[in-house]
Amino acid sequence: MPELPEVETTRRGIHPYVEHNTIRSVTIRERRLRWPVSDELTTLSMALVHKLERRAKYLILHLPKGYIIIHLGMSGNLRVVENNTPIGKHDHVDLNMNDGKIIRYNDPRRFGSVLWVKDWESHSLFSKLGPEPLEASFNADYLHKQAKDKTTGIKQFIMDNKNVVGVGNIYANEALFLSGIHPKRPAGKLSKKRISKFVDHIKKTLETAITQGGTTLKDFVGGDGKPGYFQQQLKVYGRGGQPCTECKTTLKEIRLGQRSTVYCPKCQH
Structure with missing residues (x-):
């Protein structure tokens, strides 16, 4: 998608x-x-x-x-x-x-x-959306407040459009790996410091993917008909069973919220 x-x-x-x-x-x-x-x-x-x-x-x-x-x-x-x-x-x-x-x-x-x-801002598709991840309003203070006391795993939490929009499955996997955060860790258990690091990696991951033209896993092409190239930089997504790029531990693949989730059992905790 x-x-x-x-x-x-x-x-x-x-x-x-x-x-x-x-x-x-x-x-x-x-x-x-x-x-x-x-x-x-x-x-x-x-x-x-x-x-x-x-x-x-x-x-x-x-x-x-x-x-x-x-x-x-x-x-x-x-x-x-x-x-x-x-x-x-x-x-x-x-x-x-x-x-x-x-x-x-x-x-x-x-x-x-x-x-x-006639009016898109009041349309039901947009009325409950959270902030854009690349805007200043999405920051550590905001996300730490949103996550307070939440028992939902951080991966499912960050993919909820009420909390922030557009952090889909591919980029959630990648940002969690770069932040060293286990995808099932309860969102409310993350410290402000770890939340801050996670926010930074979400922004950097998305910005890099945009620069690379997105990720072509099946049939995505951009407006010019060309595929995206970010898939060449994927650290974990789609690499279940392969060695971690950092520690060589075998990456584990599980299902969370009916989505494929890949993480390193050693690097992410």
């Missing part, structure tokens, strides 16, 4: 072709995504995109009379293509730009969404 770095990579890739450009029209070939593609999109004509931003794993296009919200789901991607590019089997929605380019939404599994709303 595309996580925050992949979505941010996509935002940066399509930004030059979308922001301050005009959507001439929208073509919908398949409405049956996670939620039905909004009918209102077919009525858009010569709509200027004032801004393109990301909130959590959602991309939000600001238009004069509303907003387009795009979620990539499990396998979706947005690519910038020419208007004569052949249509693929899973190319479900096109934003036809006034300069002849197309922002094409492709989604083999159809778990993503393309929605039209």
